[in-house]
Amino acid sequence: MKKNIELDSLIAGINALVIDADRKWGTDQLRLKVGSDLRFKWDAQWKRYQAAVEANHLPSVRDHAKSVTKGFAALELEAASLGNKPVPPSVWTTVAGPRNTPIAIVREKEHMNQVEDGTVAFTLDELVMMIPVNIIHIKSQFAGTRVINWKEVELVDDEIPF
Secondary structure: OHHHHHHHHHHHHHHHHHHHHHHHHOOOOHHHHOOHHHHHHHHHHHHHHHHHHHHOOHHHHHHHHHHHHHHHHHHHHHHHHOOOOOOOOOEEEEEEOOOOEEEEEEOOHHHHHHOOOOOEEEEHHHHHHOOOHHHHHHHHHOOOOOOOOOOOOOOOOOOOOO
16 A cells, blocks of 8 residues: 555655656657667656566666656756757647657737747637537537537537427
8 A cells, every 4th residue: 555655645645746847848858868878778767667667566666756857857968958948838738640740839929929830820719710600609508518529510409398
């Protein structure tokens, strides 16, 4: 029981570092902003950490979590020393599609120039225009719902026959 708590705690800490790095540098982008030597060391360390987690081996997870934590600091330091800048707060990033294409969502079109080359960018207004009217109608009827999948349907505004 105690082992599971510590293991979960270590994994949660590393997951938080991943989320922070993705927010700051762009989703899955920090390792690409450093030289190949450090990227190779990082990739090897990350695989060792993941293998330890998959094996559920607490002593290895402890060791590799420490190394991953130091690795994140080294990646950030080198990325900054090479002149890379964090993603501005007005740009949100993710990856999508079969090739994990970098995607950026930009709050205002004036900030499109802050998106890195090779990233597919959408403004928030563009995305809102893509939302089908029936989805907007449904979400207005059921506050707090989350859309996970949809297809075009015709809504009929009639009385329920009972």
